[in-house]
Amino acid sequence: MLKKSQSSLNLGFSIFILLFLIFLLQLSTKLALIFALSLALGYTLQKSRFCFVAAFRDPLLVGTTKISQAVILLLIISIPAFFLVFQIASNLHLPIELNVTPFGFHTFLGGLLFGTGMVLAGGCASGTLMRVGEGFAMQMIALGGLIIGAFLGNSSLPYILNIFHEFPGVFLPDIMGWVPAISIQLLVLILLWLGIRKWQKSKRT
Amino acid sequence: MTTYYLDIWGEMCPIPIIKTQRKFKQMASGDVLILETEHSCTSRALVVWAQENGHKYVEKEVSNGIWRIELTKK
Amino acid sequence: MREKLQIIAKGPWAYWVGAIVLAILNILVLVVRQEPWGITTNIEEWSVWLAGKLGLTGNPDLTLKELLLSDGTYLNLGVILGAFWATVVASQARFRPLKNKKFAVSALFGGIMMGFGARIAYGCNIGLVLNGIASSSLAGWIFTIAVFLGAWLGGKILLRYLL
Numbered sequence: 001m002l003k004k005s006q007s008s009l010n011l012g013f014s015i016f017i018l019l020f021l022i023f024l025l026q027l028s029t030k031l032a033l034i035f036a037l038s039l040a041l042g043y044t045l046q047k048s049r050f051c052f053v054a055a056f057r058d059p060l061l062v063g064t065t066k067i068s069q070a071v072i073l074l075l076i077i078s079i080p081a082f083f084l085v086f087q088i089a090s091n092l093h094l095p096i097e098l099n100v101t102p103f104g105f106h107t108f109l110g111g112l113l114f115g116t117g118m119v120l121a122g123g124c125a126s127g128t129l130m131r132v133g134e135g136f137a138m139q140m141i142a143l144g145g146l147i148i149g150a151f152l153g154n155s156s157l158p159y160i161l162n163i164f165h166e167f168p169g170v171f172l173p174d175i176m177g178w179v180p181a182i183s184i185q186l187l188v189l190i191l192l193w194l195g196i197r198k199w200q201k202s203k204r205t
Numbered sequence: 206m207t208t209y210y211l212d213i214w215g216e217m218c219p220i221p222i223i224k225t226q227r228k229f230k231q232m233a234s235g236d237v238l239i240l241e242t243e244h245s246c247t248s249r250a251l252v253v254w255a256q257e258n259g260h261k262y263v264e265k266e267v268s269n270g271i272w273r274i275e276l277t278k279k
Numbered sequence: 280m281r282e283k284l285q286i287i288a289k290g291p292w293a294y295w296v297g298a299i300v301l302a303i304l305n306i307l308v309l310v311v312r313q314e315p316w317g318i319t320t321n322i323e324e325w326s327v328w329l330a331g332k333l334g335l336t337g338n339p340d341l342t343l344k345e346l347l348l349s350d351g352t353y354l355n356l357g358v359i360l361g362a363f364w365a366t367v368v369a370s371q372a373r374f375r376p377l378k379n380k381k382f383a384v385s386a387l388f389g390g391i392m393m394g395f396g397a398r399i400a401y402g403c404n405i406g407l408v409l410n411g412i413a414s415s416s417l418a419g420w421i422f423t424i425a426v427f428l429g430a431w432l433g434g435k436i437l438l439r440y441l442l
Contacts, residue, residue, distance in 0.1 A: 003268050006370040013367055017360065027348070033311045035353040041304050041316075042361020047290040048297020049249040052404040054218060056430035058250075061438075062222045066253050070294035077302040078413035085309055097314040098414035101401040103421055110400025111407075111422040113392045115429020118404070119437055121389025122217035125318040125403035128390070129355060133362030134245065135270075136375045138217060138386045145390020150319060151326035152391065153398025155336070160399050170417035181415050204258055215378030219434075220442055243375050245366075249291050270371035 045130045052124045056115065063203030065196045072193045079185055083178065100169040106160050110153075121145065208237045213247070221247045222254055229260075229278055238276045241267070248272035289369045305409065312350055315410035318358075319397040321351030326394075385441060389433075396429075 017039070024032040044050070055071040058064050082098065089096035101107075118124040121142035123131050128146060131139035172181040211228055213221035221242060228238060242248050248264060251274050255262040261277040286292070292300075308316040328346055330336050346352055366372040377383055397403040400422055402411060408426060411419020 003266060003370065006269065006367055006372055009372065010364075010367045010370075013364060017364065024353070030311060031348070031350060031353055034308070034350045035357045037304055037308050037311065038354045038357025039361035039364065041301065041308075041354075042358035042363075043365045044292075044297055044300045044304065044361075045358065046245070046362040046365035047287075048292040048294060048300070049246045049290075050294065050297045050301065051218070051246055052408065053430070054246070054250065056427050057434055058219060060431055061434040062219050062226065062254065064222075064250070064254050064257060066257070066294050070298040073295055074298040074302050074305075074409065075412050077299065078305060078409065079415065081302065081306045082309065082315075082410075082413045083415070085306060089313075095313055096309075098416070099315045099317070099402065099406060099410045099419070100414055100416040101407070101411070101418045103400075103418035107400045107418050107421050108425045110396040110398070111425025112429040112432070113396030114400065114403065114422075115396075115426035115431075116433040116436065117389040117392030117394075117396060117429075118426075119389070119430050119433025120385045121393060122386065124405075125322070125393065125397065126358060126405050128393075129318065129358040130362040133359040133364075134366050134375070135363075135373055136244075137377045138375075138382050141377075141383055141386040142390035142393075145387045145392075146319075146322055146394040147326045147329065149391035149394020149396075150323040150398050151330050151335075151394075153395040154323050154327055156395075157399055172415040172417060185412070185415060200257070215376070215382075217382070220437070223438070223442060243373070245291070245371065253294075266371070270366065270373045270375075 042130055042133060045126060046134060051127050053118045053122070053127055057119055059196060059199060063200065065200040068196055069193060072189050072196070076186060076189050076193075079182055079189075083173075083182060098171070100171045102166050102169045104166040105164040106166070109164075117149075206235050206237070207233075208239065210239050213240055213242055215243065216247075217244065218247050218250055222250055225251060225254070225276070229276075232278050234278055236278050238278070240274045240276070241271065242274070243271050245270070245272075248274060251276070290365070305413075308354070309410075315406070315414065316354060317351065317402065317406035317410065318355060319394070319403045319406060321349065321355055322394070323398050324349070324351070381441060385437075400425075 021032055024035055051067060055068040059068055123139050128139045128142050132143055211224060213224060252262055252264050255276055259279045263275040265273050267273045305316055324341055328341055407419050407422040
């Protein structure tokens with residue numbers, strides 16, 4: 001089994017992607033841009049072997065924390081950047097919406113189920129999609145499960161909202177102001193990063 | 206100096222790393238462990254684990270999307 | 280220069296490089312889409328449409344045409360095709376079959392738990408952990424703590440049954 005070059009497959013696939021992008025451009029510029037960006041996202045996820053599951057699971061299970069540190073870095077960049085984009089868009093009176101969702105006990109329950117499920121399936125939502133692209137049969141099954149589970153969640157949501165009280169979404173800057181909200185979040189993340197580095201040193205064998 | 210093989214074919218993370226850690230406990234310093242995997246993430250995770258713990262490693266892509274890793278215990 | 284190009288094409292990139300590139304792309308998605316990147320909302324829409332076609336529910340809210348014109352569909356499709364492209368560029372594409380039935384069962388139930396959990400919490404690792412925290416939303420932090428506990432629980436199950 002020697003390594004064969006797959007450059008002809010690469011050429012064919014690149015042409016297909018290019019044609020698809022041109023087709024989308026006819027439909028709408030926004031869709032084409034979004035598609036191009038998500039191609040880049042998939043490419044980056046695969047090339048850097050980025051895995052949110054490993055970030056949550058590995059510190060406790062195997063004692064490696066490199067991916068967890070990278071996820072914390074991603075968050076540290078994203079918080080001020082989202083703030084900037086939000087402020088600029090508001091000043092220009094452009095419509096923009098951040099992910100401030102209502103929450104309740106079902107948020108916690110959902111997170112617990114999601115966390116357990118992603119370890120068993122070997123990939124979270126983004127990881128599953130990326131590994132489907134990589135050709136893993138296991139994550140293709142997981143994607144099927146994800147679709148079934150999403151439907152079950154969708155149809156049982158009314159009953160769940162009957163049991164648990166739902167609070168409206170809390171946007172932290174609304175209750176404490178922009179500067180304290182961002183500094184507290186960044187401080188928590190930096191402390192977490194320092195803690196994780198200490199943890200890794202203690203785990204070294 | 207002994208050479209060991211470990212079958213981690215087709216297993217997802219983190220099973221290969223846990224198996225490797227357990228195998229390493231039985232190995233003496235200087236022993237070599239050879240693993241083969243088709244998971245890009247697993248191969249990367251094993252290399253990062255070896256780097257962090259100071260074990261020597263050689264990672265080679267032996268076929269399309271198949272990696273062979275040789276770990277030497279510190 | 281040639282070596283640098285080789286690394287971009289072949290990888291693997293360091294995790295922190297991936298984090299920075301992902302952060303930039305994620306912000307660009309926010310700018311273009313005027314809302315943050317998300318995955319499972321779109322998967323839910325497709326699942327409801329599919330269930331409607333199979334006769335499991337009444338009439339779905341969205342038609343096929345609306346789904347095909349929704350940006351969420353192209354976000355998900357793009358991640359799959361982009362990852363495939365990344366493997367082809369490095370000549371690493373291959374089909375990777377299942378090891379045994381145990382893993383199929385684990386993947387199916389893991390997937391169902393993920394889908395259910397993501398939809399009752401209104402988000403996944405991208406929509407709530409990454410973009411929830413990036414949006415300074417309290418729900419994102421609650422979900423993140425729960426996912427961490429869930430991953431610990433999942434690790435215990437994995438050690439018990441899959442190892």
